[in-house]
Amino acid sequence: MSAAPALAAPTTPAPARSPLLGWLAVLAVTLGLFCIVTTEILPIGLLTDIGAGFHISEGTAGLMMTLPGLLAAVAAPAVTLTTARLDRRLMLGALTLLLALANVLAAVAPVYWPVLVSRVMVGITIGGFWSIGAGLADRLVGPESAGRATAVIFSAVPLGSVFGVPAGTFLGELAGWRAAFLAMGVLTTVTFAMLLVLLPPLPAVRITRPAVLRAMLRSLHTRFALLTTFLIVLAHFGAYTYVTPFLEQVTRADQGTVTLFLLAYGAAGVLGNFLGGAAVTRHPHAVFGAAACLVAAATLLLPVLGHRPLGALALLLVWGVAYGAVPVSSQTWFHRAAPHAPEAASVLFTASFQATFSLGALVGGVVVDRTSASAVMTLGGATAVVMALAAWAHFARRVEWP
Numbered sequence: 492m493s494a495a496p497a498l499a500a501p502t503t504p505a506p507a508r509s510p511l512l513g514w515l516a517v518l519a520v521t522l523g524l525f526c527i528v529t530t531e532i533l534p535i536g537l538l539t540d541i542g543a544g545f546h547i548s549e550g551t552a553g554l555m556m557t558l559p560g561l562l563a564a565v566a567a568p569a570v571t572l573t574t575a576r577l578d579r580r581l582m583l584g585a586l587t588l589l590l591a592l593a594n595v596l597a598a599v600a601p602v603y604w605p606v607l608v609s610r611v612m613v614g615i616t617i618g619g620f621w622s623i624g625a626g627l628a629d630r631l632v633g634p635e636s637a638g639r640a641t642a643v644i645f646s647a648v649p650l651g652s653v654f655g656v657p658a659g660t661f662l663g664e665l666a667g668w669r670a671a672f673l674a675m676g677v678l679t680t681v682t683f684a685m686l687l688v689l690l691p692p693l694p695a696v697r698i699t700r701p702a703v704l705r706a707m708l709r710s711l712h713t714r715f716a717l718l719t720t721f722l723i724v725l726a727h728f729g730a731y732t733y734v735t736p737f738l739e740q741v742t743r744a745d746q747g748t749v750t751l752f753l754l755a756y757g758a759a760g761v762l763g764n765f766l767g768g769a770a771v772t773r774h775p776h777a778v779f780g781a782a783a784c785l786v787a788a789a790t791l792l793l794p795v796l797g798h799r800p801l802g803a804l805a806l807l808l809v810w811g812v813a814y815g816a817v818p819v820s821s822q823t824w825f826h827r828a829a830p831h832a833p834e835a836a837s838v839l840f841t842a843s844f845q846a847t848f849s850l851g852a853l854v855g856g857v858v859v860d861r862t863s864a865s866a867v868m869t870l871g872g873a874t875a876v877v878m879a880l881a882a883w884a885h886f887a888r889r890v891e892w893p
Contacts, residue, residue: 513632524647529655536660537668553856560849562614567841570619579693594676621841649760657754712828722878728851730871737864756811763815780882785813791872794865
């Protein structure tokens with residue numbers, strides 16, 4: 492069934508602007524996503540300190556990773572559908588301002604529950620901003636440069652790991668974990684101003700309606716994208732959320748070493764993002780399947796080889812390259828399943844990704860509290876193996892793309 496009838500007639504596009512202004516707008520959206528990604532995963536490097544500060548377990552502190560994903564999964568369709576006719580520039584600005592307030596609230600929270608409230612605000616921002624911002628490249632720089640602009644926008648994911656989490660961990664070591672969230676609040680406020688200044692008016696062109704999403708869910712390719720995204724994100728975040736406790740307890744790394752290891756992981760993620768983005772269009776099964784195999788190998792071997800710093804670092808590099816290719820691979824699958832409805836594809840990508848992100852953090856928290864950080868790595872690796880098998884099975888069916 493075609494979803495075209497469910498789309499509103501395009502409105503008049505924004506007036507043409509210079510290429511420089513278009514690319515500055517792309518950079519502003521990228522910085523917004525960088526702030527979102529960094530805020531979302533910042534607790535990973537600070538989990539032990541946050542737990543100690545509030546006298547809670549690491550698993551309970553891991554709720555900071557669970558809540559944003561749950562709220563983002565709900566917010567992705569809810570925000571996109573209810574604000575479908577509003578200017579996308581104003582929506583991105585409002586969501587960025589909400590993120591700035593969330594960071595400040597976390598920084599000044601006297602007890603743990605306001606921190607969780609702030610993470611609810613983060614989740615709403617994630618769901619709305621990703622669903623709107625991920626598909627804006629062609630409107631900002633034109634169809635001829637949309638591919639490069641999309642790659643730049645998605646580079647915010649690994650760059651959040653490269654710069655955001657290690658910098659936040661380092662700042663937390665120097666001045667306390669609250670300083671890291673306060674710094675993110677300042678950066679997000681600057682980004683809010685940049686978005687309002689640099690983005691052109693972006694009136695709704697295609698209105699995403701429930702019928703569009705229902706039509707997408709009937710597609711075999713969409714269902715495969717949902718299944719594989721669920722498995723690989725569950726594997727990754729179930730393990731990676733607790734990588735800091737693993738490095739501290741098993742590798743016996745100090746905070747400075749943990750920061751360097753997370754930086755190396757993030758740098759590998761940038762490489763994986765661009766390698767995966769370059770190859771996934773031509774070889775979608777191979778890229779997605781290879782990423783799952785490497786995630787499985789790294790996490791399964793960490794309890795065995797991660798007792799020594801060199802072994803842990805080597806496996807984190809493999810893990811970083813592998814996971815760096817996952818978001819762009821997943822997004823590509825959703826968009827190829829519904830090329831006529833890019834915003835709807837972004838909604839399903841964001842909702843499925845974030846829901847599983849939160850579930851992975853929750854499951855990992857239960858496991859780490861009841862067993863050990865090594866058991867979390869093993870469970871993540873086993874789940875990644877299942878995902879690789881699913882990718883192979885789908886490839887064997889040789890189903891044609893729409």
